[in-house]
Amino acid sequence: MSELLIYQSKGEGELFIQQSAQQLTNRPKPEGDKVTVTLDEKETFQEIDGFGASFTDSAAYLIHQVLDMEQQAEVMTRLFDPSEGIGISVLRNPMGASDYARSIYSYNDRPDGEIDPELKHFSIAHDEEDIIPLLHKARKLNPEVKLFASPWSAPAWMKTSGSMKTGELKKEYYPAFAEYFARYIQAYREKGLDIYAVTPQNEPLYEPSHYPSMKMLAEAQAEFVRDYLKPAFVSHGLHTKILCYDHNWDRPDYPTTVLEQAMEQVDGVAWHWYGGKPSAQSEVFEKFPNKEVHFTEGSGGEWIPPFEQAFSNVMRTGIEILRNHSKSFILWNMALDEQNGPTVPGFGNSTCRGIVQVNQQTRELVYTLDYYALAHFSKIIRPGALRIASESSEEAIRSVAFVNKDASRAVVLFNDSEQEAAVSLKLQGAEIIAFPMPAKSALSIRIPAGH
The missing domain is CATH 3.20.20.80 (Glycosidases)
Structure with missing residues (x-):
């Protein structure tokens, strides 16, 4: 999990701060259902x-x-x-x-x-x-x-x-x-x-x-x-x-x-x-x-x-x-x-x-x-990256995902709601990472190849 490259923005003064997976996941999880963001590498779109x-x-x-x-x-x-x-x-x-x-x-x-x-x-x-x-x-x-x-x-x-x-x-x-x-x-x-x-x-x-x-x-x-x-x-x-x-x-x-x-x-x-x-x-x-x-x-x-x-x-x-x-x-x-x-x-x-x-x-x-x-x-998301399908179980958690030329996956998430959400990121049915996302916060995650 420590290999993930993670950047988070939570508001003025907390913009694009690099986080470790442990820092991200150790925060208290909000109550309520977990929002699942699922990546599907089989469905591809444009090259960046x-x-x-x-x-x-x-x-x-x-x-x-x-x-x-x-x-x-x-x-x-x-x-x-x-x-x-x-x-x-x-x-x-x-x-x-x-x-x-x-x-x-x-x-x-x-x-x-x-x-x-x-x-x-x-x-x-x-x-x-x-x-x-x-x-x-x-x-x-x-x-x-x-x-x-x-x-x-x-x-x-x-x-x-x-x-x-x-x-x-x-x-x-x-x-x-x-x-x-x-x-x-x-x-x-x-x-x-x-x-x-x-x-x-x-x-x-x-x-x-x-x-x-x-x-x-x-x-x-x-x-x-x-x-x-x-x-x-x-x-x-x-x-x-x-x-x-x-x-x-x-x-x-x-x-x-x-x-x-x-x-x-x-x-x-x-x-x-x-x-x-x-x-x-x-x-x-x-x-x-x-x-x-x-x-x-x-x-x-x-x-x-x-x-x-x-x-x-x-x-x-x-x-x-x-x-x-x-x-x-x-x-x-x-x-x-x-x-x-x-x-x-x-x-x-x-x-x-x-x-x-x-x-x-x-x-x-x-x-x-x-x-x-x-x-x-x-x-x-580097030049030559190929967009893959990403779907969220909750519309307010916006997402877009790519596979880079080095086979790493790049995922950008934005919590467009007024409430904190518990988010689970899944790839090929397996959970990669689960974390809380404050309201109106942004998160960028790069998942290395083979992770």
């Missing part, structure tokens, strides 16, 4: 790519420029190192500026009235200052890190608005925008960084006017991917995956339309959590079982202010995201400052929360609840 967040311009600047070298080494180790840290293994970065950037920029900005359809002025120089150095450090700490990328907007000259804010992609620039993606992937490859997957547009149904955005309806996205983006990848010999949609659970009709119209050119669907329910992932997956499911953005923030509710939200939702076929679970900003920024000029009040907080005034470094919630997944 990983867990992570985003090196937005803001996050990369804070870690690379505001922190001193010792702090930077500490935070990168605690984020990416699988042994000394939590082993983050997926990064989803904006292609150009997002809402969390110090300025509005693309990789092909031109003066007003000037166009560049041949992309003669294309450059990723902006990313060479902070983002690319941190990506190399992340990869050195964890060679399994995969890179995803998404634009918040095409360059302004390609759009109906003539601005990085609002507007749609002009039809005559579909070829240029497809080439823009290819150039980005090639430029990163020249820096020793492979882009694993892209989406054509971040949140294509949301068109805010206070930060970079671009409306792209489902039919337009299907045409762009089918007739321009995928052909550009083929012509350049690029094998980067294309994921459609990249928006909320409340519009499963959007990825359904894209997949119906561009089936062969799309590898999967990317989802966000700001509307709808995780079951939308399964709804689309059941129609298109050969297409991958990815969760590419979810931010915590002040709209769920009390600590317990906010931590519970990440745990509960993360488990449900994985139970609904997702190969990844990616939160939003890797780092934000004490004002939840920096944000683009004119953005207004930011309420998002980073994985870590970097205070620009004091240089204090704080690991937020999102760091510890993400740790419950990323520390024990």
Whole structure:
């Protein structure tokens, strides 16, 4: 029993604390029926790519420029190192500026009235200052890190608005925008960084006017991917995956339309959590079982202010995201400052929360609840893990389970009730461990092979 690797979170100040099996089981057991969580290795689902967040311009600047070298080494180790840290293994970065950037920029900005359809002025120089150095450090700490990328907007000259804010992609620039993606992937490859997957547009149904955005309806996205983006990848010999949609659970009709119209050119669907329910992932997956499911953005923030509710939200939702076929679970900003920024000029009040907080005034470094919630997944569920069936005799005890490539089993549990529960974890009919779970507590257990 001592071989089990166990981490428990019971509330603020008691986050992701390593426990021995004896420490866990020696506590007084609550009265009442025991809740049984049963694992079934015969029933398998998706393979995991990983867990992570985003090196937005803001996050990369804070870690690379505001922190001193010792702090930077500490935070990168605690984020990416699988042994000394939590082993983050997926990064989803904006292609150009997002809402969390110090300025509005693309990789092909031109003066007003000037166009560049041949992309003669294309450059990723902006990313060479902070983002690319941190990506190399992340990869050195964890060679399994995969890179995803998404634009918040095409360059302004390609759009109906003539601005990085609002507007749609002009039809005559579909070829240029497809080439823009290819150039980005090639430029990163020249820096020793492979882009694993892209989406054509971040949140294509949301068109805010206070930060970079671009409306792209489902039919337009299907045409762009089918007739321009995928052909550009083929012509350049690029094998980067294309994921459609990249928006909320409340519009499963959007990825359904894209997949119906561009089936062969799309590898999967990317989802966000700001509307709808995780079951939308399964709804689309059941129609298109050969297409991958990815969760590419979810931010915590002040709209769920009390600590317990906010931590519970990440745990509960993360488990449900994985139970609904997702190969990844990616939160939003890797780092934000004490004002939840920096944000683009004119953005207004930011309420998002980073994985870590970097205070620009004091240089204090704080690991937020999102760091510890993400740790419950990323520390024990490693890239390449295969999800197996897990069923609880009580709905309030949420669970998700995997078999890692080293044959260890990884189980994440969350007690979503207001009462302590006595839990028994069973595998192939035999009890592995029995323990009490306080209300709203999380538990991650790694069971070694052969146990």
